[in-house]
Amino acid sequence: MRIELALFASLEPYLPEGESASGRRTRMIDLPGGITVGEVVARLGLPDQPRVCFIDGRGVREDAVLTDGVRLAIFPPVAGG
Amino acid sequence: MGSLLRVDMACLTVKKEPVPAGWAKYAGRALTDAIIFAEVPPKADPLGPANKLVLAPGLFGGTPAPNGGRLSIGAKSPLTGGIKESNVGGQFAHSAAKAGLAAIIIEGRPADPKALYALDIDAQGNGMLNRVDDLAGLGNYETAEKLHAMKGDDKLVTVTNGPAGEMLMKAAGIAVSDPHGYPNRFAGRGGLGAVMGSKGLKAITIPLGIESLPHADKEAFTAAVRKFANALKEHPVSGQGLPTYGTNVLANIINEAGGYPTRNFSEGRFEGVEKISGETMREITLERGGNVKHGCHTGCVIQCSRYYVHPDGSYWTKGSEYESVWALGADCGIDDMDGIAELDRKCGDLGLDTIEMGNVIAVYMESGKAEFGDVQGALAALEECAKGTETGRILGDGAEATGMAFGVERIPVVKHQAMPAYDPRPIQGIGVTYATSTQGADHTAGYSITANVLGVGGTVDPLKPLGQAELSKNLQIATAMLDSFGLCIFVAFPVLDIPAAFEAIYEMATAHTGDPWDADALMKLGRETIAFERLFNESAGFTAADDRLPAWMLTEKLPPHNSVFTVTDAELDSVHDFVAETAAEMGISKP
Numbered sequence: 001m002r003i004e005l006a007l008f009a010s011l012e013p014y015l016p017e018g019e020s021a022s023g024r025r026t027r028m029i030d031l032p033g034g035i036t037v038g039e040v041v042a043r044l045g046l047p048d049q050p051r052v053c054f055i056d057g058r059g060v061r062e063d064a065v066l067t068d069g070v071r072l073a074i075f076p077p078v079a080g081g
Numbered sequence: 082m083g084s085l086l087r088v089d090m091a092c093l094t095v096k097k098e099p100v101p102a103g104w105a106k107y108a109g110r111a112l113t114d115a116i117i118f119a120e121v122p123p124k125a126d127p128l129g130p131a132n133k134l135v136l137a138p139g140l141f142g143g144t145p146a147p148n149g150g151r152l153s154i155g156a157k158s159p160l161t162g163g164i165k166e167s168n169v170g171g172q173f174a175h176s177a178a179k180a181g182l183a184a185i186i187i188e189g190r191p192a193d194p195k196a197l198y199a200l201d202i203d204a205q206g207n208g209m210l211n212r213v214d215d216l217a218g219l220g221n222y223e224t225a226e227k228l229h230a231m232k233g234d235d236k237l238v239t240v241t242n243g244p245a246g247e248m249l250m251k252a253a254g255i256a257v258s259d260p261h262g263y264p265n266r267f268a269g270r271g272g273l274g275a276v277m278g279s280k281g282l283k284a285i286t287i288p289l290g291i292e293s294l295p296h297a298d299k300e301a302f303t304a305a306v307r308k309f310a311n312a313l314k315e316h317p318v319s320g321q322g323l324p325t326y327g328t329n330v331l332a333n334i335i336n337e338a339g340g341y342p343t344r345n346f347s348e349g350r351f352e353g354v355e356k357i358s359g360e361t362m363r364e365i366t367l368e369r370g371g372n373v374k375h376g377c378h379t380g381c382v383i384q385c386s387r388y389y390v391h392p393d394g395s396y397w398t399k400g401s402e403y404e405s406v407w408a409l410g411a412d413c414g415i416d417d418m419d420g421i422a423e424l425d426r427k428c429g430d431l432g433l434d435t436i437e438m439g440n441v442i443a444v445y446m447e448s449g450k451a452e453f454g455d456v457q458g459a460l461a462a463l464e465e466c467a468k469g470t471e472t473g474r475i476l477g478d479g480a481e482a483t484g485m486a487f488g489v490e491r492i493p494v495v496k497h498q499a500m501p502a503y504d505p506r507p508i509q510g511i512g513v514t515y516a517t518s519t520q521g522a523d524h525t526a527g528y529s530i531t532a533n534v535l536g537v538g539g540t541v542d543p544l545k546p547l548g549q550a551e552l553s554k555n556l557q558i559a560t561a562m563l564d565s566f567g568l569c570i571f572v573a574f575p576v577l578d579i580p581a582a583f584e585a586i587y588e589m590a591t592a593h594t595g596d597p598w599d600a601d602a603l604m605k606l607g608r609e610t611i612a613f614e615r616l617f618n619e620s621a622g623f624t625a626a627d628d629r630l631p632a633w634m635l636t637e638k639l640p641p642h643n644s645v646f647t648v649t650d651a652e653l654d655s656v657h658d659f660v661a662e663t664a665a666e667m668g669i670s671k672p
Contacts (some may be wrong), residue, residue: 041098052536057339073337077317080328080403
């Protein structure tokens with residue numbers, strides 16, 4: 001299956017090579033069906049620290065299972081206001 | 082405990098007096114509230130002589146407590162019609178506290194309506210009013226420069242009022258100088274610049290001050306400071322995210338969550354967000370040789386401030402904050418970072434609140450008077466304010482005045498104050514804060530974005546009503562406490578996640594004052610602060626009907642989640658269920 005991956009702020013350097021999707025900080029990536037967010041995190045080698053993950057704009061835990069065509073966005077801990 | 086400096090603008094006298102007994106634990110927001118509660122009639126005309134402008138450093142003002150140099154400025158708000166506390170960084174709070182001042186009270190009004198004064202305070206906290214009629218109409222930047230020249234003091238700390246405040250515009254804020262002397266930190270919200278203008282006060286000056294205040298137990302204070310600073314540096318938000326990218330690091334994540342209000346709250350995602358995100362702003366600033374990390378006041382260890390610079394590297398404006406970039410950017414459909422910087426600079430120089438003015442311009446654009454995305458149209462609107470034209474005076478009175486004058490139905494305000502950079506339909510916890518805050522639509526009053534989006538302090542599903550009222554209530558109480566200590570709201574991120582950070586607050590307070598503080602006392606202070614505010618607002622005429630979002634947010638679906646606000650009225654009314662009991666314990670009922 002194919003999904004859109006977006007990595008922001010300090011996670012941007014972990015973006016894999018590949019075709020950009022809807023912006024500079026996104027890639028289209030191919031993944032096996034049934035893979036979880038946590039397994040994608042491990043594949044990307046993201047640092048071992050808290051993260052905030054979204055699938056199609058909904059906050060998810062890392063055991064959430066990805067499906068074809070979704071957008072996965074991952075942020076390091078950020079805040080402001 | 083410091084003194085009150087009472088400045089009578091009618092008699093042109095300045096005198097020191099002791100802080101009344103019973104207020105010993107009050108500083109910052111709690112003290113501005115206590116003074117306004119005791120001295121300002123709730124029905125007073127906000128721009129009349131009975132209103133008072135109060136400036137108070139927090140309890141940690143004048144000490145090395147990390148991030149403890151925030152200033153509370155309070156009054157009855159001409160925008161909301163209720164009590165107002167606008168919180169600002171910059172150098173003034175530490176300097177006032179070092180000069181021995183717990184609060185400065187500006188009251189009355191000069192007999193000559195054209196007279197303009199500066200309140201010059203010396204290092205011992207004595208004040209003198211001096212005529213500065215030649216500063217009339219000058220922007221904040223030129224005013225600050227002239228004050229530095231007049232005093233011959235490079236390190237002079239200034240509080241200044243721009244032309245918008247002089248013209249009594251309800252969106253006018255008050256500028257405080259930062260560590261480099263730029264008048265770029267703002268008590269922006271609620272029209273406090275108009276109150277300052279109504280008093281004929283153009284500026285306040287004070288020497289920077291060097292000596293920190295003594296502590297009851299220096300050794301214990303130093304240990305607690307170290308504990309607090311370590312927690313701030315350890316937490317990834319305050320230790321990494323904020324210092325690296327500044328507050329605008331939020332743009333992408335709030336956009337991702339579908340809560341980034343776009344084109345006057347008609348959509349929850351902005352297609353141009355990448356061009357105005359914190360990541361992009363950092364890249365532009367570094368390319369141009371700008372500063373990407375400093376504190377807005379001495380003693381800040383988070384360092385989220387930065388300077389946005391012209392292509393030649395010269396200072397343009399403070400590295401626009403998340404709220405300003407959103408308001409003058411996405412909410413107006415503008416994706417041009419330099420254009421946003423110019424709008425931010427112009428608001429700063431005129432002394433206009435960027436959150437209110439972004440909403441004003443967005444509503445104005447929706448009326449058809451300008452096009453969404455048009456930087457020049459937005460600048461022209463601000464120019465109307467600068468000139469004080471009929472249109473400019475409407476715009477300068479805020480988003481509600483603008484919407485009513487130009488026939489726009491979608492006006493995003495609560496208690497007449499425009500909403501900040503989070504749509505309350507897909508982020509319902511912040512909607513509870515907007516609706517119920519004593520301050521009008523104010524994100525800082527109870528920053529539910531923490532658990533709703535950022536995964537800080539737990540998790541509450543932002544799209545559902547469950548748990549939002551309780552979340553907002555606890556954050557509103559905690560924030561009132563932080564504001565009273567003069568602590569930056571950003572310490573809340575580590576405080577919510579690291580127990581040692583919370584402990585360090587009362588350990589610093591105990592060691593500094595010699596009075597016993599503990600966890601319960603901290604939250605009691607927060608509840609008492611809000612009790613002052615709720616009772617004042619009730620007497621000013623507010624009812625439960627004012628604790629509501631605009632009706633269209635309950636029916637108009639916001640893409641991409643097609644959400645509406647679903648927290649019930651009963652849940653909203655539960656947020657302040659503690660006030661009656663707290664007021665009874667305090668022995669107060671009405672102002």
